[in-house]
Amino acid sequence: MTFVYGDNIDTDRIIAGKYTKTLDMNTLAEHVLEDLDPSFKTKVKQGDYLVGGENFGCGSSREQAPIALKLSGVSVVIASSFARIFFRNSINIGLPVLEIKNHDIESGDEINVDLSNGEVKNLTKNKSYFSAPMPKVMIDILSEGGLANYLKKYGDYQL
């Protein structure tokens, strides 16, 4: 299933500050997107896609935001643009994020994502979009499953 939201989905709405102070990760998923779409957490299934408009993930630096999305089952976040810290955090925890300017994905559209080339197929609208290219270091971090594994493997940044 694909969940589609609008512009400027801030990190307070992805996971409110009152829920971020915990190392019990599963409690994050229980409150994900609570103030934006209270039904999200009951509907979301492993592998689902989340789609946003401009400036997805603006606001705080809380890494709990992408962690909450990932733990809830979201496999890829697609947005027209991302806030900087959220984008980095997502890659660092191994949550794929695809920046696709001017996408017209709507609620109810069936989509298919190919991470190997950043292609998103909109089966409902019968069209394809391609994500903006990422620096090699980010692709490497993502392909290792996150920054922790990347640094364990490489020991240092390889630009």
Added chain:
Amino acid sequence: MQTITEKILSTHAGKKVYAGELAVVTVDGIMASDTTAPYAIKAFEEMGGAKLWDAEKCTFVIDHASPAPNERIANLHKFMRDFAFAQNIRLFDIGEGICHQLIIEKDLVRPGQVFIGADSHTCTYGSLNAFATGVGSSDLAAVMLTGKIWLKVPDTIKVIYKGILPKNIVAKDLILALEKILGIDGATYQTIEFHGEVVEKLSLASRMTMANMAIEMGAKAGIFTPIGLQLPYEWTPTFADEDAKYIRTIEIDVSNLNSQIAFPNSPDNVHDIQKALGTPVQYAFIGTCTNGRLDDLHEVADILRNKKIAQTVRLLIAPASKQVFIDAMNDGTAQILMQAGATFLPSGCGPCVGSHLGVPGDGETVISAGNRNFKGRMGNPNAQVYLSSPSIVAKSALKGVISDE
């Protein structure tokens, strides 16, 4: 032909770098709070980290939910303290103050440095002519391990404030006026460089208020001109070159600027104060890394001296640090504010982040001197939050409605 950002990052990359290039830079200082440090510690351990690259350069601050409101957070704080003690990391515990206030107040960042903080408002230190940016916990953990971070050298927007600053117009108005122009994502991936005759005359506290809110426009950093910056030690200013390349230049003539206010639910929903006048408020809040300093408390005391706030309003004040609190007690400011009806909270983030200490009720309206008013920000999605300067918050607390007189 370099911007301030390009110059500072070049000195830390070991080569000349320009906007758009990727660089691995050395880091002079790092910081994490009780929201981000626990995850950073976990990530550090997952990375195979045993010992910090340089514990002397690392600071932990317990300020976001402090003192702990429940056992879950108490245990999180304990986890943080245990790691800090074991690793010999500088720790500012409950009540010491807000991380960003402490990093500057305790002389833990200096001009020309690269500072990485696991909090989005780390950009505050650009007030000191330094490059400072916020990251998440994993990026911070990687610095704890390696002492380095990879960055894309950002483009820079040059903002020039000119004209004559009207009486009663303060730093918060200047930055909200820019927020109105740039919007919530108008500076994403970019540095905002602050210039002009108006900001050259500003105090460090006012520069902090403005650099602090650079992130509210998506910026990676908000860096001030060194001109006019007074510091109690010898330092080398970093100037932008005359022919530095800017992606955009914005000139703001402040001569006719009104008091500014951000309406719910976004810091860029900015209007002249006139549009909000008369809106009933039940809750007024002074504090945060944006406006919790002594200058701000003085601004409020000037308005509340020998007066009482409206019966329908509660006024909460969280000084940005213990030192600010002590100074406000020593010079009589705290007494003026308490006699006017204010309730003091321990130094720290207070109710800004909605984790403890003063959550608004359903349908209530808050006027806050803070930096963010996203839905649910202060802990209740059914409350409305307006953002403005400390003096507007004080005037509104007196009247029970948003007021500029």
